[in-house]
Amino acid sequence: MSDKKQFTSPRKLDHLRICAEEAVESGDAGFGSIRFVHNALPECDRGAIDLSARFLDHTFPSPLFISAMTGGHEETKEVNARLARAAERYGTGMGVGSQRAALENDKLEDTFSIVRDEAPHAFLVANLGAVQLRDHGIEWAERAVSMIEADALAIHLNFLQEAIQPEGDHNAIGCFAAIESLCREFSTPVIVKETGCGISAATSRQCWGAGVSAIDIGGWGGTSWAAVESIRARKSNNAGARNLTALGQDFSCWGIPTVVSLAEVLATGGPVIASGGVRSGMDIAKALALGADLCGMALPLLRPAMESDEALCSTIDALHEQLMVTMFLTGSVRVADLRKVPLYITGMTRQMIDKDNPARTRR
Numbered sequence: 430m431s432d433k434k435q436f437t438s439p440r441k442l443d444h445l446r447i448c449a450e451e452a453v454e455s456g457d458a459g460f461g462s463i464r465f466v467h468n469a470l471p472e473c474d475r476g477a478i479d480l481s482a483r484f485l486d487h488t489f490p491s492p493l494f495i496s497a498m499t500g501g502h503e504e505t506k507e508v509n510a511r512l513a514r515a516a517e518r519y520g521t522g523m524g525v526g527s528q529r530a531a532l533e534n535d536k537l538e539d540t541f542s543i544v545r546d547e548a549p550h551a552f553l554v555a556n557l558g559a560v561q562l563r564d565h566g567i568e569w570a571e572r573a574v575s576m577i578e579a580d581a582l583a584i585h586l587n588f589l590q591e592a593i594q595p596e597g598d599h600n601a602i603g604c605f606a607a608i609e610s611l612c613r614e615f616s617t618p619v620i621v622k623e624t625g626c627g628i629s630a631a632t633s634r635q636c637w638g639a640g641v642s643a644i645d646i647g648g649w650g651g652t653s654w655a656a657v658e659s660i661r662a663r664k665s666n667n668a669g670a671r672n673l674t675a676l677g678q679d680f681s682c683w684g685i686p687t688v689v690s691l692a693e694v695l696a697t698g699g700p701v702i703a704s705g706g707v708r709s710g711m712d713i714a715k716a717l718a719l720g721a722d723l724c725g726m727a728l729p730l731l732r733p734a735m736e737s738d739e740a741l742c743s744t745i746d747a748l749h750e751q752l753m754v755t756m757f758l759t760g761s762v763r764v765a766d767l768r769k770v771p772l773y774i775t776g777m778t779r780q781m782i783d784k785d786n787p788a789r790t791r792r
């Protein structure tokens with residue numbers, strides 16, 4: 430077993446604790462630059478509002494998606510169990526964190542498979558890094574899916590994090606080819622997912638071309654893995670930690686803001702999960718209005734999930750309440766109606782999503 434392998438599981442716990450306890454968010458996802466046009470005569474019954482959403486041939490009672498976070502260490506099992514109980518209760522989709530630790534050490538499998546035990550009916554998404562896919566091929570993809578009886582597999586892209594991790598993989602060559610061959614050979618839908626830097630129009634075109642079933646944009650403006658790894662380096666006493674702490678801080682500004690990434694990816698195709706800095710039901714409504722199919726949240730659900738089932742459910746109830754009020758005040762009975770609602774888009778977000786911006790049209 431290489432050093433990298435030995436450290437996957439403890440690293441998972443470090444990440445969870447750092448995200449729960451420290452300031453790990455950076456940037457502006459762009460939701461503050463969007464305002465709905467208030468409809469003073471909405472002609473809509475709040476009691477009739479329908480939050481259901483379609484994604485990959487499934488109908489979900491809510492457009493909220495519980496983004497990939499955890500598993501891979503004994504102490505993460507209860508957090509995954511709580512997230513899964515919420516997914517089962519609300520009928521939301523849910524992703525698990527990278528399954529690498531359990532693929533390396535099958536004693537950790539139950540920290541992931543608990544989600545299927547607790548959520549027998551939920552749409553569950555397995556998770557594997559693009560580097561692990563390249564290095565271990567379809568065999569790991571199949572094991573990840575069967576471990577949780579997943580409905581889809583997310584291949585995560587996290588090269589900013591890899592660049593700042595002392596044990597990170599700094600060679601990205603061959604990852605796209607691995608995604609292409611997975612899409613050719615695999616019967617389970619493949620979702621390509623960033624983890625906080627967003628996906629551009631050019632990358633999304635490549636992904637659709639490879640045959641991916643959906644894209645989760647994981648844009649900038651929420652949890653920053655540059656910040657997480659910078660804090661992790663500061664807390665360690667390893668040689669070189671000072672440099673990595675500084676490098677992480679320098680790159681916490683790196684990435685495509687979520688709203689901009691959403692506009693870029695939607696211009697190339699779909700379906701799309703909007704995630705990265707989605708922080709309220711109103712943000713969910715804004716992402717849906719721009720065209721997202723589902724909206725993923727990680728950090729805002731992590732802290733209540735570490736506390737109790739009740740704390741997690743009251744967070745989700747509050748999000749649904751905010752989404753419903755936003756729909757009511759825009760006269761939107763269904764999610765599809767939100768897409769017709771006029772929006773004000775201001776400032777840098779507006780400049781960046783302008784259709785003449787070269788980033789949207791140039792490969």
Ligand SMILES: Cc1cc2nc3c(=O)[nH]c(=O)nc-3n(C[C@H](O)[C@H](O)[C@H](O)COP(=O)(O)O)c2cc1C
Pocket residue numbers: 444445448496497498499525526527556583585622623624625647648650651652704705706707725726727728729731
């Ligand atoms: C504690 C924690 C662990 C995460 N682990 C993973 C992971 O293993 N795989 C992955 O694809 N994304 C992972 N993510 C990224 C999230 O799925 C999401 O893309 C990102 O945090 C942006 O969403 P947010 O701003 O709502 O947190 C993790 C996020 C958090 C907070």
